[in-house]
Amino acid sequence: GAGVSQSPSNKVTEKGKDVELRCDPISGHTALYWYRQSLGQGLEFLIYFQGNSAPDKSGLPSDRFSAERTGGSVSTLTIQRTQQEDSAVYLCASSLADTQYFGPGTRLTVL
């Protein structure tokens, strides 16, 4: 079946612009996670959605970052006024139990 998909696969933007990253989880998965993977670093947790509960936003690095999940399915991660340090691969994962299934990621480059 279809896995987790993310779009775009690559995004190059100028410093100060806003970007939106999209994640389509596996159908029926109630949990959705966003992570950031910087060069040479592990995965940094950003935000977690579980069903209709309030999301866990504890990993968002600043108020420039926000995310929403519409209808319990598709999620959008928005970064406002991008900075060069935001350059990274942004990964989305979904799960039904304890195993997370990852998308291919969006590589964001801020010039």
Next chain:
Amino acid sequence: GNSVTQMEGPVTLSEEAFLTINCTYTATGYPSLFWYVQYPGEGLQLLLKATKADDKGSNKGFEATYRKETTSFHLEKGSVQVSDSAVYFCALRGMYNNNDMRFGAGTRLTVKP
């Protein structure tokens, strides 16, 4: 808080060599432990997992045993292949919080023919 410490890479081995990638963790209670693998150009995928002490996870010739006494979950494979070249991530899921997932920094493995 919970954390994972993973052997730094990169690791370069010849085909058919024995592989060990060390992983230790800090956590309260009994977390679930995972190894994820990221092949070149692909997303992370689950390699194996163990959910309680002394459990052994295995897949594709890889094994890891959940050692509570040493708080470790080392990844091993007896004979690596070129196709095993990838980045390997150790991870834990907190016992008390379903979204408390912590990943190690990743270890890049290159296997040469």
